[in-house]
Amino acid sequence: MHLKEPERYNNELSHTHISDRKSKYSFEHLSDNEIWTAFKSGNEGAFVYIYERYFDSLVNFSYQFTQDEELIKDTVQDLFIYIRSRRSNLSGTDNIKLYLYKCCRNNLLNSLKRLQKGSKMSVLENEFFQSVLSAEENIINLQTRKIKENKLKLAIDQLSAREREIIYYFYFEDLSYKEISEMLEYKEVKSVRSLLYKAVKKLRGIIIAIHGLFHFLL
Amino acid sequence: MSEERHDELLDLLTNEEFKKWILEPAYERQVFWEKWLENHPEKRELVKTAAEFIKSAKFKTLRFSTEEKDQILSNIISYSQTGNRPSEKLADYTGKSRHRRSVPFSFMYRAAAVLAFIGIFSGLIYWNKPGDRSQGANNAITIIEKENPKGRKSVVMLPDGTRATLNSFSRLTYDSNYGSTGRIVNLEGEAFFEVTRDTLRPFQVISNEVVTTALGTSFNVRAFNGDDLQSISLLSGKVKVTRLDDQIAVKENILNPGEGFVIDNHSGVMEKITFDPLKVFGWKDGILVFRDNDLNEVIQTLERWYDIRITLVGTPAKSWRADGNFDNESLEGVLQGLSYTYDLEFLIKGKDVELKFN
Numbered sequence: 019m020h021l022k023e024p025e026r027y028n029n030e031l032s033h034t035h036i037s038d039r040k041s042k043y044s045f046e047h048l049s050d051n052e053i054w055t056a057f058k059s060g061n062e063g064a065f066v067y068i069y070e071r072y073f074d075s076l077v078n079f080s081y082q083f084t085q086d087e088e089l090i091k092d093t094v095q096d097l098f099i100y101i102r103s104r105r106s107n108l109s110g111t112d113n114i115k116l117y118l119y120k121c122c123r124n125n126l127l128n129s130l131k132r133l134q135k136g137s138k139m140s141v142l143e144n145e146f147f148q149s150v151l152s153a154e155e156n157i158i159n160l161q162t163r164k165i166k167e168n169k170l171k172l173a174i175d176q177l178s179a180r181e182r183e184i185i186y187y188f189y190f191e192d193l194s195y196k197e198i199s200e201m202l203e204y205k206e207v208k209s210v211r212s213l214l215y216k217a218v219k220k221l222r223g224i225i226i227a228i229h230g231l232f233h234f235l236l
Numbered sequence: 237m238s239e240e241r242h243d244e245l246l247d248l249l250t251n252e253e254f255k256k257w258i259l260e261p262a263y264e265r266q267v268f269w270e271k272w273l274e275n276h277p278e279k280r281e282l283v284k285t286a287a288e289f290i291k292s293a294k295f296k297t298l299r300f301s302t303e304e305k306d307q308i309l310s311n312i313i314s315y316s317q318t319g320n321r322p323s324e325k326l327a328d329y330t331g332k333s334r335h336r337r338s339v340p341f342s343f344m345y346r347a348a349a350v351l352a353f354i355g356i357f358s359g360l361i362y363w364n365k366p367g368d369r370s371q372g373a374n375n376a377i378t379i380i381e382k383e384n385p386k387g388r389k390s391v392v393m394l395p396d397g398t399r400a401t402l403n404s405f406s407r408l409t410y411d412s413n414y415g416s417t418g419r420i421v422n423l424e425g426e427a428f429f430e431v432t433r434d435t436l437r438p439f440q441v442i443s444n445e446v447v448t449t450a451l452g453t454s455f456n457v458r459a460f461n462g463d464d465l466q467s468i469s470l471l472s473g474k475v476k477v478t479r480l481d482d483q484i485a486v487k488e489n490i491l492n493p494g495e496g497f498v499i500d501n502h503s504g505v506m507e508k509i510t511f512d513p514l515k516v517f518g519w520k521d522g523i524l525v526f527r528d529n530d531l532n533e534v535i536q537t538l539e540r541w542y543d544i545r546i547t548l549v550g551t552p553a554k555s556w557r558a559d560g561n562f563d564n565e566s567l568e569g570v571l572q573g574l575s576y577t578y579d580l581e582f583l584i585k586g587k588d589v590e591l592k593f594n
Contacts (some may be wrong), residue, residue, distance in 0.1 A: 063386060
């Protein structure tokens with residue numbers, strides 16, 4: 019016996035969806051401003067797109083401040099709950115990443131302050147933005163490489179938390195001076211540049227020692 | 237200051253354009269800097285040193301798994317739906333001075349959310365629960381809810397290792413007692429279940445007054461709110477499908493692999509059918525399937541699948557029908573495919589799509 023499928027059943031089966039990787043499609047070509055406006059006006063796809071796009075980097079960013087994965091999870095989750103529940107009241111932005119990072123940073127620092135009530139912020143800050151700068155990969159001798167990496171790490175750790183943070187934004191997150199000045203609430207964009215200048219100046223000797231040796235490779 | 241100006245290495249390292257070239261070498265930047273190097277060949281070594289330093293700037297990395305990422309998204313969505321806005325807690329997010337409340341508050345919100353859920357779903361979960369009702373509602377049972385918005389699918393791993401692939405626009409709930417005596421989940425929408433075998437504790441899906449009982453098997457349940465029909469399709473093993481209010485199974489209630497039930501949500505009439513596996517199970521692997529679908533069906537499918545809005549220009553021939561499989565294809569790819577075979581043109585403008593018939 020071969021029963022024909024009812025017509026309605028056919029319809030039912032076509033109401034299917036594809037993974038988020040595909041639904042992203044329609045947002046990829048839009049500007050931050052357009053995506054944010056869509057999200058604010060209640061577009062769920064835009065919200066999911068923003069979540070998918072920035073979740074990983076927000077987690078990684080938060081990790082620069084604390085090892086506490088539960089706190090990181092809560093912070094990032096609360097951030098998205100916040101923007102979702104107040105979507106229509108949020109201000110506009112043409113830089114979603116910066117907007118989210120700034121919120122995330124403020125909130126995380128406040129949580130950390132609260133959790134570490136006894137200790138001074140400066141003690142806490144020593145742990146922020148620990149670099150794992152690696153020496154040139156062409157160094158075949160592992161031991162030499164280790165020594166160089168350690169030297170570089172030592173040099174970086176001598177920097178202030180603020181200097182390390184700026185290095186992180188500029189070289190690791192590829193933010194511009196203007197974005198960094200907004201993130202850290204500097205009035206003048208050029209103060210960020212001079213802070214970075216000071217920081218790399220402290221590293222100059224070690225940079226030359228490590229990376230300057232391989233010129234012959236060119 | 238004057239000393240700073242003379243240090244070429246530091247100048248390069250703090251040059252925004254130079255940094256951008258190293259980190260994302262787009263074509264125009266490449267052209268610019270290569271030209272610059274041609275004119276300043278003596279700077280080559282310096283550039284290499286600076287570039288190596290920039291590329292070596294590494295920081296610790298942390299990445300959550302896809303499951304954790306999905307879980308957090310469903311937490312976010314269920315928060316919003318319980319109406320427990322965390323706005324109080326986070327009201328001062330962007331302001332200068334912030335006095336965020338202490339950690340226990342975030343726990344309070346969670347507790348409130350859970351209580352709200354117990355309130356809303358208690359009827360469904362506790363009093364309509366088939367079989368065992370011995371669980372007292374007072375020993376801190378919490379409801380666990382996984383929900384997907386439009387345009388998103390997720391995998392839910394249940395405590396016993398049973399895997400539920402949850403379609404978009406769908407919700408799966410179960411209580412924290414899951415597995416202790418029985419294994420019961422509630423479904424609104426569509427999910428594909430791969431059930432861990434356990435003969436002592438049957439796995440049961442409740443979907444709109446219908447109970448599907450399995451021991452160890454894989455099957456699909458499709459039961460969207462507001463639809464006239466729901467369907468249950470079996471891939472492997474054996475399941476029993478009964479009404480919630482009449483759970484005595486007769487032989488006719490048993491499904492064998494390749495068989496399915498279509499159930500009228502209003503009359504409760506069940507019809508056993510055989511089905512095209514790709515059409516039923518394709519969604520979980522991202523395969524969009526059309527089988528002799530008319531234009532309305534195609535539009536509805538695309539709108540839900542890609543979270544878009546379609547407007548029509550012109551009308552197709554009455555007999556317009558579409559067939560085809562699209563394996564993890566982009567919207568453009570699908571429309572391209574359809575436009576080759578059928579008489580239509582398309583225009584994608586963000587979320588708005590225009591289909592034009594000649």
